[in-house]
Amino acid sequence: MGLYHFRLPDIGEGVAEAEVVIWHVKVGDAVREDQSLVDVMTDKATVDLTSPVDGTVLAVHGEIGGMMPVGSIIVEMEVEGEGNVAAGASQPARTAARPPEEEKREEAPASPPPPAPVAVQSTPAPIKRATSRRDFETAPFAAPATRRRARELGIPLQFVPGNGPGGRILQEDLDAYVASGGQPAAGHALVERHGVGEQKIIGLRRKIAEKMQDAKRRIPHIAYVEECDVTELEALRADLNAHRSEDMPKLTLLPFLIRAMARVLPDFPQINARFDDDAGVLHSHEGIHVGIATQTPAGLMVPVLRHAEARDLWDCARELSRVAAAARSGSATREELSGSTVTVTSLGTLGGIATTPVINHPEVAIIGPNKIVEKPVVQGAFISVRKVMNISSSFDHRIVDGYDAALFIQALKRYIEHPALIFMGEAA
Structure with missing residues (x-):
């Protein structure tokens, strides 16, 4: 019998450490090759680490929520044959990871x-x-x-x-x-209540907290909110949904917004961009890769709809549904969760009147449609009931001046209020 040390592998993209999210084995378990040992989380995604050998678990290292450096031993196993540890080599202290509830007990x-x-x-x-x-x-x-x-x-x-x-x-x-x-x-x-609950912030929630803190610390946000009349867009959306074939996805507001952004962003290259503030370099992208802020059972994730400029309305809706479903099910790949150049965030029917969304660093802009409401609107000498929605947006003020932010949102508003422009080869 031999001793086998399973070390945290190099997961790529410059990752130096990973957080232990959940253990699938414990001391004494017999494991087979390719069996899941532990899930770890990096800045990009959660990774399922599997056993490269058959063996029996002697020790596991790393508490849930703890950070482990790449190359560190996380599982010790007894295996048939010589293993990968020389006889007489110094061994790390063998400790079994225990659930937080047991430690608190x-x-x-x-x-x-x-x-x-x-x-x-x-x-x-x-x-x-x-x-x-x-x-x-x-x-x-x-x-x-x-x-x-x-x-x-x-x-x-x-x-x-x-x-x-x-x-x-x-x-x-x-x-x-x-x-x-x-x-x-x-x-x-x-009755007076004096209890205080404690919850350790780990896993995706910790990543979200760190990312939001980093974004607010590094990026001077400027917020801009504009009201849009979406009566025509909603009428078009309802008609398209009523007459779509069974193999076509149901249209929400977001595909229209994404297509409108794809028409407007080429005129504002500094907004469809990622800012490397450490190097002082702005990378303006020709391809429009839209991050979709998605609420999942594990927390907020941002899957990416790539090359919105090359997708029609139905293709945007189809891909939007696919990447959001992958994020919610936990099956989204690292590539599907990285590389966005601008982000859209929507709370749907809970959208409220206005929001101040936090920019998804290192991007420079985020767009947030709010709730659609019916309200009386003065149109010349008449008052009519229209469907109205606010668009909330935030911009990195180091890159985007307030004037340019307003120009961009006003251009976006034109496409939203006159949705026929979205389908024209050249805007009138």
């Missing part, structure tokens, strides 16, 4: 005993207690310490009213449930 002081039930005039209903592990697995939002205490008391959390942010169940909610004999305490909404 060791560090946290013992939970205080539950308060004695208070006397009530009526006969209290019996406290509903868990009878299976499934009761706990389906429990609502609560901190690990609260879940652990509920488990010790045998109380399934789905029966406990939560009064924390977003319905989070706090220790005080659990105390009140026990004290009331299994019923919500009277006037509970007015």
Whole structure:
């Protein structure tokens, strides 16, 4: 038998370290070649690392949320044959990665005993207690310490009213449930609450936080908001959707906006660009590669619709749907999540009146359509009800002057308000 050290490989693109996201194996597991060992995250994407050999796991290195440098040992395995470690070579300390909940269990002081039930005039209903592990697995939002205490008391959390942010169940909610004999305490909404939840920011959420912080620290943003009449565009969109064939995608607002941007951006090359501020070089791109800010179960990701200038309306819609679905399912490749030259961000029906989007560094502009509303609009001597939408935008003020930002958005507005121009070979 021999010892095999699996090291964090060079994932490419200058990546020097990666974050441990989730372990698929533990000490004592028998693994086969190509079996998943661990998922790690870089600045570009999450990568599934698989075993190059058959063997038995002796040790794993790296806690979830911890950063590991390229080349460091992350899994030690016992294998048939000689392995890849010379006999007598010094070995790293063998420690098994443990879930954060287990670490907190060791560090946290013992939970205080539950308060004695208070006397009530009526006969209290019996406290509903868990009878299976499934009761706990389906429990609502609560901190690990609260879940652990509920488990010790045998109380399934789905029966406990939560009064924390977003319905989070706090220790005080659990105390009140026990004290009331299994019923919500009277006037509970007015009871003082002092719980503090803790959540370690790791994985994609940490990458998002770092990227947003870096963008705001490095880029002096200038925001510009303009109102657009989208009545004609919405009528055209509804007609095209009503008469499309079954093999054609359903059109949303975004393909129209992307096609309008593809018509306007050639006149504003400094906006379809990436700014290397370390080198002081602006890279203006002829190809229009639109980043699509997409909300996924793991957090915000920006898949890229490449070469919007070469795609018609239907092709834009089809590719937009494909890359967004890949991001949401977690199957998007590193190439599909990098290389955008300008980003579009939309909150859909939650778009609000206006937003101040954060630029996707190292780009210099981001465009955000807001919610469409109907409102009375004065047209000459008449007042009519029109469909109106604000376009919010942010620009890197080091590269784009306010005047040029306004010119760009006004040009974009013309195409949006007169969508026939999108389909003309040359704008009138």
